[in-house]
Amino acid sequence: METADKALLERKVRKAFQVLVLQRGRNPGVKGWELKRHLGRDYKQIVEVLSEDVSPLGMEVFEVKGPDGTDDTSRFLLRFKEPPSVSEAETSGIRIDDLAVLASTIAFVNSKQGRAARREVEHFLRDKFPKWRVEYSLDRYVKRGYLEQDDRALLHIGWRTRAEVDEKTLMTMILSRGSKEVTPP
Amino acid sequence: MDNDKLEDLLRIIALCESIESSSANPFEIDIKEKLLILKHRLPELTLIGELLVDSEAMLELSQVIKLQDQYLKAKASSLYIDPLLIQLKVKLLAKQELSEAFVKSWHPIVQLDQISPRGLERAFVYWRDLQPMAERFKDEFGSYGVNPGTVGYAELVELGTFTRQQFEKDLKELYQTLMQKSNGNWIDYREFIDANSFAAKVLRAYLLAFLVSDGQASIRTEPLSGRVWVMALTEKAAGVPKSVALAVTEGA
Numbered sequence: 001m002e003t004a005d006k007a008l009l010e011r012k013v014r015k016a017f018q019v020l021v022l023q024r025g026r027n028p029g030v031k032g033w034e035l036k037r038h039l040g041r042d043y044k045q046i047v048e049v050l051s052e053d054v055s056p057l058g059m060e061v062f063e064v065k066g067p068d069g070t071d072d073t074s075r076f077l078l079r080f081k082e083p084p085s086v087s088e089a090e091t092s093g094i095r096i097d098d099l100a101v102l103a104s105t106i107a108f109v110n111s112k113q114g115r116a117a118r119r120e121v122e123h124f125l126r127d128k129f130p131k132w133r134v135e136y137s138l139d140r141y142v143k144r145g146y147l148e149q150d151d152r153a154l155l156h157i158g159w160r161t162r163a164e165v166d167e168k169t170l171m172t173m174i175l176s177r178g179s180k181e182v183t184p185p
Numbered sequence: 186m187d188n189d190k191l192e193d194l195l196r197i198i199a200l201c202e203s204i205e206s207s208s209a210n211p212f213e214i215d216i217k218e219k220l221l222i223l224k225h226r227l228p229e230l231t232l233i234g235e236l237l238v239d240s241e242a243m244l245e246l247s248q249v250i251k252l253q254d255q256y257l258k259a260k261a262s263s264l265y266i267d268p269l270l271i272q273l274k275v276k277l278l279a280k281q282e283l284s285e286a287f288v289k290s291w292h293p294i295v296q297l298d299q300i301s302p303r304g305l306e307r308a309f310v311y312w313r314d315l316q317p318m319a320e321r322f323k324d325e326f327g328s329y330g331v332n333p334g335t336v337g338y339a340e341l342v343e344l345g346t347f348t349r350q351q352f353e354k355d356l357k358e359l360y361q362t363l364m365q366k367s368n369g370n371w372i373d374y375r376e377f378i379d380a381n382s383f384a385a386k387v388l389r390a391y392l393l394a395f396l397v398s399d400g401q402a403s404i405r406t407e408p409l410s411g412r413v414w415v416m417a418l419t420e421k422a423a424g425v426p427k428s429v430a431l432a433v434t435e436g437a
Contacts (some may be wrong), residue, residue: 023298029294040212062292078295079293080293083289085396086288100287103286103331112265113208114255114259152206154207163294169289170286171266173290174278177274177282
């Protein structure tokens with residue numbers, strides 16, 4: 001690669017990093033069309049180079065597909081490549097009960113083909129968690145984008161869960177717990 | 186409009202809506218049969234209103250077909266697991282195990298939070314448009330009545346909420362309950378004050394505040410998680426008590 005081309009690529013990769021890391025709207029991440037505007041038509045290659053560059057730091061660029069499945073509507077995010085340890089998660093101030101509510105809800109909604117009535121989810125969770133925690137946690141996770149609630153009060157898996165959670169691993173972990181330990185793929 | 190003609194159509198719409206608003210299996214609706222009903226009824230429909238109901242029924246059926254498509258895709262994916270199996274597993278697993286399963290499949294997003302001109306503008310507009318407290322709930326509660334304040338023990342006795350003897354008896358009972366439940370350990374404050382009714386919950390919180398002020402119980406708060414802990418003390422606490430405001434809300 002020529003020096004000028006290399007310099008241009010490095011500049012675009014730096015720009016991609018800045019665009020991905022700086023908060024723009026209410027939600028983290030950048031849509032494909034926005035990256036195209038900042039980096040040009042070959043933005044996906046630049047994002048791939050950036051993903052390799054941040055890999056030694058334990059990060060990766062992750063793509064969450066949009067509703068129509070095109071690159072332009074996809075949301076690109078910078079995220080941890082490997083999950084944090086349980087103690088790291090605990091020291092970040094996250095409550096075990098809250099995570100347990102979220103894990104149970106995601107598993108339940110997925111088992112219901114990706115949608116479940118909120119009333120049904122609340123009823124399911126109340127066997128294990130106090131009523132006030134169930135309502136409070138569900139509201140919070142809807143607000144944060146881990147869950148989505150439509151106008152018919154049906155809960156769906158939210159964009160943030162698609163971005164942050166390896167759902168297959170979660171389901172496998174829940175099913176295998178109590179029988180034998182599995183390591184995430 | 187002739188209601189008999191529309192009855193079948195309205196029934197189809199109601200059936201589709203019930204499937205759309207629940208997690209029921211969308212294949213419970215026989216689409217082919219419903220389309221034949223619509224086809225059979227169509228020649229009888231002449232008024233614009235009747236035709237609109239017909240098109241609404243078609244729209245609802247197409248929504249159910251979309252749900253059937255999603256249902257098949259979800260079932261074909263490796264994420265599909267029998268809901269009963271999941272319910273059983275979640276019931277059997279400890280909260281710690283569930284949270285560990287989540288953490289091990291979690292890749293948190295890396296992001297920088299900063300004040301942006303847009304955020305500052307939004308904050309400014311919010312504060313500029315925020316009504317004073319006195320005005321805020323005027324529509325719901327009117328401008329009459331008394332502002333929120335504190336009610337003392339003497340006032341509650343005067344109001345006849347309880348007598349002095351009853352209060353002391355209740356206080357003693359609550360202390361015994363707390364002593365049994367905490368048994369030298371910290372227990373969740375909100376779980377402890379929880380009761381069948383909101384009034385009973387407020388009364389428990391009120392009595393507990395007396396125990397704490399009297400040094401018979403102690404309260405610990407965790408500002409990061411928002412959790413509040415309480416513990417009965419076998420010996421009265423010495424030192425200067427600190428005041429903590431705790432909100433008691435309905436349901437939470």
